[in-house]
Amino acid sequence: MTRLKADARHSVRFSLNGKLVEGEAEPRMLLSDFLRHQLGATGTHVGCEHGVCGACTIIVDGMLTRSCLTLAAQVEGCELRTVEGLAPSADRLGVLQQAFRRNHALQCGFCTAGILMSLDHYLAGNPTPTEAEIRDLLSGHICRCTGYTPIIQAALEAAAELASSKKETSDA
Amino acid sequence: MVQAAVQSANSVDQSDDRPWVGRSIERVEDAALLSGGGRFIDDLGVAPGTLHATILRSPHAHADILSIDVEAAKRLAGVAAVLTGEDVKAVTTTLVVGVKAPVECWPIAMDRVRYVGEPVAVVVATDRARAEDAAELINVEYRPRGAVVDPLSALVSGVPVLHDGFPGNLASERAFRYGDPEKAFAEAPHRFSIDIRYPRNSCTPIETYGVVASHDAGEDAYEVLANFQGPFSIHTVIARALKVPGNRLRLRTPPDSGGSFGVKQGVFPYIVLIAAAARVTGKPVKWIEDRLEHLTASVSATNRATTLSAAVAADGKILALDWDQVEDCGAHLRAPEPATLYRMHGNMTGAYDVRHVKIRNRVVVTNKTPTGLNRGFGGPQVYFALERLVQRIAISLGLDPLDVITRNLIDAGTFPYRTATGALLDSGNYQEAVARAVAQGRLAELKARRDEARAQGRLYGIGFTAVVEPSVSNMGYITTVLTAAERRKAGPKNGAQATATVGLDPVGSVTVHVASVPQGQGHRTVLSQVVADVFGLQPKDIRVNTEIDTAKDAWSIASGNYASRFAAAVAGTAKLAAERVAGRLARIAASQLNVEAADIVFAKGFVASKHNPENRIAFSRVAALSHWSPGSLPDDAGQTIRETVFWTPPELTPPDEDDRINSSLCHGFIFDFCGVEIDRTTLETRIDRYVTMHDCGTILHPGMVNGQIRGGFAQALGAALYEEYAYAEDGSFLTGTLADYLLPTTTEVPEPEIFHMETPSPFTPLGAKGVGEGNCMSTPVCLANAVADALGVADITLPLVPARLAELVRGDEPPPPAGGATTAPVREGDRRLRGEGQASVKGAPEQVWAMLLDPATLQSVIPGCQRVDKITDTHFGADVTLGIGPVSGRYRADVELFDLDPPRAVTLRGGATGALGFGNAEGRITLAPDGNGGTKLAYSYDAAIGGKVASIGGRLLDGATRVIIGQFFTALARKAGGGGAAGGGFSLFALLAKVASLFGGRR
């Protein structure tokens, strides 16, 4: 195992939304800070820095990860996905994002990135979730603005839409 | 990207001719927020060379600062400055205190700390991590004082006093009398009373505070970017504290803010602090608050002790109310406090027609975080008492609670209705709203559910609440804290200036600016709807900017996002500004189209003649004319480039000679009822159905109105069931993480059934009233009433955590005495840790005894011990590093031995301090031969801790203590097993150093 010197900066390299990125970090630097301040990927937010609020949730090598509880040095060579990678193009929103907008599933939007990442990850593996499953999944996220129901509604709508578009493709 | 968002947002419903206002169009804000493109304060870049600040905070609730040694911190590489109170004092002056008293209020402790988390030093360095490293090196010597935590205890004579200028901890006291309450009470057949302790909580936005400040020494001018939310009356407070005129304090807000709910008003002391740091260092300085800081020391709603009595007729009609309120504003009375207490002053009779009212208001200071704006702002505290009392009246008289509510409601024919205490309730039909809610929310069926559940032995209850929700605050209500004579001297304060600017550019596109500082409420979308309707355009044609820059924008002291003023005041003012421009455009178009201005209509992107729609001209053409050809405009048209309107409602007058105050402009009505079931085993409260009926006047955007209701409901549910800023008796703060301060999540928040009625306000341009705060006022007490009904208990204290309900249901509490019992303390403040244990160690007691007093042995067996110094034979010092839960830190321990009885017993007493907290402990250790040449050792300890460790590690302390003591004995046994000459020693001292460094409470 590589040992990193506590007071030195080390280079960290990984793939962020399909692009190779590189920066320097002290061993103690959190991944959330690294993403935001070193790489300028400020879409991932930080609400508590102790793993409870879920705002900082991203996907690391296919696993949901709290970037505030992860050190930058830990993701060397990994594949990361963040909210910046969700939209199919800069001027178009993805199905889940559109469902959020339609359902007023966000107000301040500070919690939203983490919730989107959890849902994006979950829906990929569970195309027909129940409301109870979505509520259970999202119980690791805190939103202070919306009262949650619009978020649940958006998730269910997006799941249905994704499932039917998949069906169309496979029918075709 | 935003443009694309606007297009798709408005792709629905484009065809028909309905106005945009009233439709739930998609929000312009969302595309950026959904794709990581939000621009919150910590997302924005800073100037090269910007320094970063961290704040060292007090671990004590009340202590004198004897000395602060910052030398080691200053020497650390990368540190630019360390500011203590004195340094801040050199460049600023005290913040305004909310009442007239010889009291100062600094954003940083001067020579005394008065709450856990109070800033003690600001460290400024090249990056945040360096600053935090340096903060750990600061050595502060405190001399603890006794703390007062409870508002009623704070008033008892002989308790510690926080400020000499507030004798007896009383910051303000006023008595009010309206009508003839004494007579009403004397003549009424019944008198009912209730004692309430409303707890401390906060709406805790998920984004914390942030400030970036710089200082231009040449002009002595400050520039500040902060996620401040208003009211901008605070701009004056900041400028005054920074000793510059208002025009030398440029205050800006970022484009996005991650929620506020009132709380971000409280960033202002930090604006002063960080601006001072910028001035001292000559560099821009940035500070982002962390969650522990936010929970510990940002701002809290007030907790309040209330005794409310009612004179009541036999049929349940309330004839008079007698309020006795003791408001706890924490350690400092910061502007605009005591506003929480006076915001509701015109509304102390709620939704009821009560003509005789007595009020005694006292404001006290305690060793807790200073209070400030929080959604609901005084409403939750007032309605909890009033609506609990209404339920008590019903039960006592054997009436249906809903009947008592309806019997007392203000009559629909009497609006605008002047309450006894001065509010002018603009409009409503409360009876109709209740009737509709009862029908649409299926109350009869809910009652049947209750009966059925009860027949099965389940704990099921129904609660009701009727609430008047005030919005658009009168800037003058706070002066009700002064006597009429004092007000005459100070000059009148009243009104609520709202402002909006509408601009037309050279291609005729429309820009709107308001000083409303939204934190997620979608103001930009709503304003685009309002202005699009005036100009006959589509919302996508209107670009709205809601950032504020006090150097360039129109604003007033009332600007900002608070008191639910957006829909009622700000959106209405935008309409007025757009109409003013439209009026001029109509004159221009009329001259071009050769018709009368009165014949002009704005529709579908054109300005046309009503009579002959074919006679028309493109909006953009008329709109651009003022730029390109001012000479061709008709003389009376003026310019149409930019129009700023200020609007203040005439109804918001100052308090009158008799202290009657119209504290708010608009008054929505809410009627809630709910059914809850309490699990007999876990005593968890489950909401079966929650019905909430709102009349907030004209609805501008149904989706957003429901969003406000749901969001408020979820926060209120948290306040009712889970949330409390908990303090120990010594003032230690116990809820410093989101694992201790529990917020509701998806699994706890059900969907409320929302119903609407629309009685437009006659006082606002759009007929709208505020809606964002109502459920924070109605829901906590509605749930409490339901729980009281389910359990059949008289007194209920929030939050309704299972442990507290267990006391009510199973506890051996005596029945409440007549006239109302006082409730139990909010949370047991006793955090003392006690324990005892035994261990076997090789070696005779004499040997062990010697080792216990030997520094070298101690150092080797104490977990995390760096160094032990022997000061005298019975006095030791040690440096230890300990981790508890999420925090590990260094502590300096100091232990003395007493009652030595070698080699049999010794008492140890000691304390430890470190960046993460402090503690004191006492322990007794006894040694006895075990019969095999070894020693049987028994110990007991009694300890408590304070500071950061208590705030964030509190849950883990008991376990951590045992683990650490276990580690100690393992090390000791290993050493003893090694059999060296000095090996096998158990360190008395080690144990105590360990325990003391973890736990300790002043005694």
Ligand code: FES
């Ligand atoms: S910031 Fe990571 S969970 Fe809250």
Ligand code: FES
């Ligand atoms: S939208 Fe504001 S916290 Fe979720």
